[in-house]
Amino acid sequence: MSSLSRSARPASDAQTDKWKKKLVGKILVQTGRSPPKYTSLTDLVFERDLPKPYRLIGPNTPVTKDLRPNRLNVFIDAKNKITDVRFF
Numbered sequence: 001m002s003s004l005s006r007s008a009r010p011a012s013d014a015q016t017d018k019w020k021k022k023l024v025g026k027i028l029v030q031t032g033r034s035p036p037k038y039t040s041l042t043d044l045v046f047e048r049d050l051p052k053p054y055r056l057i058g059p060n061t062p063v064t065k066d067l068r069p070n071r072l073n074v075f076i077d078a079k080n081k082i083t084d085v086r087f088f
Helices: 013-023
Strands: 027-029 044-046 054-057 072-076 082-087
Touching (some): 013 082
Parallel strands (some): 054 072
Antiparallel strands (some): 072 082
């Protein structure tokens, strides 16, 4: 049996693909912020719905190099559009 706990196991390629399909191209609504008025609800993803653990990485966001293979890293542009997701 692995020494990693169930929640600390690395994500599979299938999990990465699943989250990419769900998130990439959508607008992230961060906790405490209102969604853009012009955007359809189907184009929005609310921060509260992201799997834990997660990390938001925007333009020029400093990130640590600690490896957490079960953490979903959500890359967003300046307008909070999700451009990529990866587990690391």
